[in-house]
Amino acid sequence: MEVHGTPTGDQLAGAEVLYVWDHRFADLAAVLRRADRLRWVHAASVGVNRLICPELAERGITLTNSRGVFDVSIAEWVLAATLSFIKGFPRTLALQREHTWQYRTTGRLAGKRAAVVGTGSIGRAIADRLSRLDVQVTLVGRTAGADQTFGAVRGSDDLLSVATDVDMLVAAVPLTAATTGLIDAEVLAALGPAGFVVNIGRGPTVVESELIEALQTGTVAGAALDVFEVEPLPADSPLWSMPNVLVSPHMSGDYVGFEVDMMGVFVDNLRRWLRGDQLHNIVDPDFGYVRG
Amino acid sequence: MEVHGTPTGDQLAGAEVLYVWDHRFADLAAVLRRADRLRWVHAASVGVNRLICPELAERGITLTNSRGVFDVSIAEWVLAATLSFIKGFPRTLALQREHTWQYRTTGRLAGKRAAVVGTGSIGRAIADRLSRLDVQVTLVGRTAGADQTFGAVRGSDDLLSVATDVDMLVAAVPLTAATTGLIDAEVLAALGPAGFVVNIGRGPTVVESELIEALQTGTVAGAALDVFEVEPLPADSPLWSMPNVLVSPHMSGDYVGFEVDMMGVFVDNLRRWLRGDQLHNIVDPDFGYVRG
Incomplete structure (x- = not known):
């Protein structure tokens, strides 16, 4: 389901996976509190500073990012x-x-x-x-x-x-x-x-x-x-x-067609998720980035 | 001897070597006709199109350029x-x-x-x-x-x-x-x-x-x-x-200090000249550039 702005409770009902498109989105903690089945959040960015919140570790929710695309x-x-x-x-x-x-x-x-x-x-x-x-x-x-x-x-x-x-x-x-x-x-x-x-x-x-x-x-x-x-x-x-x-208006990484490549990173991870395999680009919430 | 503009007959008297500093200088044929002892012309540029003239080959005068500096x-x-x-x-x-x-x-x-x-x-x-x-x-x-x-x-x-x-x-x-x-x-x-x-x-x-x-x-x-x-x-x-x-005003090659490096090319060739060795960067006047 595609959502613009902060998702409602109805929109979150039953969702296991959240794809955060906008790197400026900063309401993740509130969303997590209203989405009890959520297991995985993927960020369409590399920097995830606005998404890091105690709820991730507390709930054992995996956060991945788009490392590599840019x-x-x-x-x-x-x-x-x-x-x-x-x-x-x-x-x-x-x-x-x-x-x-x-x-x-x-x-x-x-x-x-x-x-x-x-x-x-x-x-x-x-x-x-x-x-x-x-x-x-x-x-x-x-x-x-x-x-x-x-x-x-x-x-x-x-x-x-x-x-x-x-x-x-x-x-x-x-x-x-x-x-x-x-x-x-x-x-x-x-x-x-x-x-x-x-x-x-x-x-x-x-x-x-x-x-x-x-x-x-x-x-x-x-x-x-x-x-x-x-x-x-x-x-x-x-x-x-x-x-x-x-x-420069926060655009150094964004080349024509980057959205397609970024979606490719998510789709690759989604396939892993559906197969039960280890995801790529897992962010360590204690560090705030993908380690190693 | 340092000369500004087109050298006079007195300035050219006895000169065997001419260093052309300005890539816009286009009077070489006239200079050669008034400098009967001239054997070698060195250009402080890579492009030498303004210096190519029949007098070079007729008189067996060597033309060298600053290939490599830029x-x-x-x-x-x-x-x-x-x-x-x-x-x-x-x-x-x-x-x-x-x-x-x-x-x-x-x-x-x-x-x-x-x-x-x-x-x-x-x-x-x-x-x-x-x-x-x-x-x-x-x-x-x-x-x-x-x-x-x-x-x-x-x-x-x-x-x-x-x-x-x-x-x-x-x-x-x-x-x-x-x-x-x-x-x-x-x-x-x-x-x-x-x-x-x-x-x-x-x-x-x-x-x-x-x-x-x-x-x-x-x-x-x-x-x-x-x-x-x-x-x-x-x-x-x-x-x-x-x-x-x-x-851009014809400046792509000219970095701070290029004059020193360019003079280095000439001085190296001048040492060869004084020793009677083969010069570097000899322009083929039929082609208008250094071949090979």
């Missing part, structure tokens, strides 16, 4: 935003609007150093593609450790030291207690005046007021943001008017 | 322009100026098909980086043949058929008789309404009036142009105002 599109968006910044495209387009031919020299991506915060499939896809373009990538995770692909993962408690050594910082983490406010004034100061910040995860990972100040004072050079503390970004946010900022 | 920067510029187009950044920036949050879905680069016209070091660097991002690349050269890196090179006499099969067409060729007007209305029609055109070589490779019409009528989807038939691009060119076109 890896390539988001990684390409990060490359697009970074290359556009390095090559000065916003300025080139501004000069083009004035029909002004103004030659400048710009930068190169190859040889730059990046830290990608987030070791999930999206963070890894970003790190992989930056590496393919000869960027030196440091992967940052919840805890430090060895890594098959990238040699090592640095722990996020070491972020300040990592930020000192890189030219760009990409946030690709789920929103959890540990990642809220992770990128703050101190980290931005460590990144430094040539530094570039990218956030494609969830807005509150970056302390927005501190980022705005860092951008205004030249503490960092620029930012590409697809997510914000409040979405839609309020019309009076200073971010809109900053020439060194790309404001 | 490979990475231009290849990255092509990625930047292509990804920016696919991800809809010009529209995102336009909406940002209006403080408008407007969610859209965009595209993915991976899996797309590209033809790169030009088998020199720049064309190969572009083809290589597109391949690294999972683009299927067809390399197009003067003549068809086998290729160690890309399996095969298609001949430019086959361009119409190649254009039919790809999503994007990148021109990275020197300006010669054979490449002038190579990309015309017929090729653009073959590329088709989703097609994207990039030119980083020399303007006259693309028939500009036919490209403008193709862009206006939707025969092709968009273009990123760093070179034009007339540079600076005249203020009344329709290209300036097209939302599906990036107008």
Whole structure:
């Protein structure tokens, strides 16, 4: 049954499986209390911060997400935003609007150093593609450790030291207690005046007021943001008017046809469910994301 | 001796080596007639179309260029322009100026098909980086043949058929008789309404009036142009105002510090010259570029 908005008791009666289409849906706890047969909730998103609630563990309800669908599109968006910044495209387009031919020299991506915060499939896809373009990538995770692909993962408690050594910082983490406010004034100061910040995860990972100040004072050079503390970004946010900022309306992962691929992830899991097999992409509710 | 503008007879007296700094310099034939001891001309550019003249071969004067210096920067510029187009950044920036949050879905680069016209070091660097991002690349050269890196090179006499099969067409060729007007209305029609055109070589490779019409009528989807038939691009060119076109002022290769690297190419060759060794990057004046 397809439901728009919060489902009614009648609509929930007998339902065992709930597919949550809208990543902004935040009423799951209330729904669970009115759906006593519900066993499985699938999210049509990767970030599930709005769905995490004590009722999931208490009732033994499985939560799965759409991990994997957005890896390539988001990684390409990060490359697009970074290359556009390095090559000065916003300025080139501004000069083009004035029909002004103004030659400048710009930068190169190859040889730059990046830290990608987030070791999930999206963070890894970003790190992989930056590496393919000869960027030196440091992967940052919840805890430090060895890594098959990238040699090592640095722990996020070491972020300040990592930020000192890189030219760009990409946030690709789920929103959890540990990642809220992770990128703050101190980290931005460590990144430094040539530094570039990218956030494609969830807005509150970056302390927005501190980022705005860092951008205004030249503490960092620029930012590409697809997510914000409040979405839609309020019309009076200073971010809109900053020439060194790309404001993107939470769309970095959404390519033409993504809904079909996302439904494919659900259908594959539904087949497993009907066969009684283990589901893919099970979110650990204590961590707030798919582990391992 | 450093000379601004066209050198005088006194300035040329006794000179054996001429370093041409400005790629727009077009008086070489006249200079050669007044410099009877000149043996070697080095160009601080890769394209040398303005320097080719019968006097070079008649006098046995060696012409070398700066092949290699711009490979990475231009290849990255092509990625930047292509990804920016696919991800809809010009529209995102336009909406940002209006403080408008407007969610859209965009595209993915991976899996797309590209033809790169030009088998020199720049064309190969572009083809290589597109391949690294999972683009299927067809390399197009003067003549068809086998290729160690890309399996095969298609001949430019086959361009119409190649254009039919790809999503994007990148021109990275020197300006010669054979490449002038190579990309015309017929090729653009073959590329088709989703097609994207990039030119980083020399303007006259693309028939500009036919490209403008193709862009206006939707025969092709968009273009990123760093070179034009007339540079600076005249203020009344329709290209300036097209939302599906990036107008860049002949700067795709010029990164901060490129002058130092370019001088390095010359100094390396100067050492060879003084030792009597074979020079690098010798342009074949019959072809207008460095062969092999």
